[in-house]
């Protein structure tokens with residue numbers, strides 16, 4: 001299978017599996033136990049904490065391990081509300097459901113939201129913040145990179161606006177981590193979510209990075225683990241795997257980034273010969289591995305299924321939204337017409353993909369959507385950009 005769906009999930013790196021193995025076998029201790037095996041497991045968890053901290057340039061004590069990106073987002077958003085009077089939350093228009101759904105939950109409980117609009121390229125409008133009633137604004141949330149389009153938001157000016165007014169900013173960096181450099185402190189957000197399975201680590205583990213100045217309440221009360229912010233016996237093997245994946249992501253960041261960008265650019269160039277291809281968020285700064293496009297007149301989900309018959313795995317939008325038959329809310333928020341949005345396909349490359357695989361993808365795509373007519377072949381490019 002040609003796997004181009006790394007924003008949905010990544011395969012487990014073999015080196016990660018090797019690091020995890022002892023903690024799925026011989027070292028089964030509880031990291032809270034005082035005897036030797038417990039201490040070995042504790043040391044493994046703490047080493048992983050250092051590895052994840054290094055990926056985003058923070059002190060290890062600013063990391064809470066969670067069951068994944070979804071829990072990290074829920075912990076941030078709900079955890080901020082428990083000790084605050086209900087008020088206004090500013091939230092990006094293209095957030096992942098693990099942010100937008102907790103916000104819906106909060107809206108049913110006296111909280112209100114203000115949507116930070118995006119332009120046609122999916123870039124958030126920073127000036128929108130000036131229109132917000134500061135006294136009512138409790139906190140803000142904006143993703144670092146979008147899971148569908150790969151659009152990267154410039155968080156620093158928003159964070160500095162928020163910090164200047166004592167407003168907490170949460171940032172979902174699940175898709176950005178391991179693909180672009182992240183410096184938590186320079187970025188300026190107070191809270192940041194990460195996930196293990198998007199960086200060749202295991203599923204079911206993630207982290208919330210937190211600034212100690214922020215008042216945050218846990219979702220899970222229990223044995224006081226994770227500095228009291230996430231009760232429950234730690235999933236040691238998964239945490240160890242996440243740590244190893246983070247270490248590799250940091251040490252290989254530049255080589256991975258260059259490789260992924262070359263693949264993305266190859267696909268982008270090839271799409272110019274695909275009749276009716278429309279590249280989304282073309283002018284925005286995007287993740288090196290992600291390319292979302294539509295093919296006018298075609299249904300994205302049908303194309304995904306046809307590509308699957310040829311052994312090619314891509315997504316018709318975000319993994320969570322696919323199957324719903326609705327146009328992608330991300331593209332709709334960008335002002336893309338619903339009919340065009342319904343034709344969307346997302347290719348997200350990974351470190352093992354090759355140029356030959358991209359060429360094969362283009363070859364199959366062209367057979368599925370027809371080849372250019374001699375008349376259109378004469379034109380410079382058949383691809384429009386949105």
Ligand SMILES: Cc1ncc(COP(=O)(O)O)c(C=O)c1O
Nearest residue numbers: 068069070096098147174175195
């Ligand atoms: C931007 C973004 N945030 C959060 C998540 C949720 O992460 P997890 O699958 O670890 O719960 C995802 C997963 O697709 C994502 O793309």
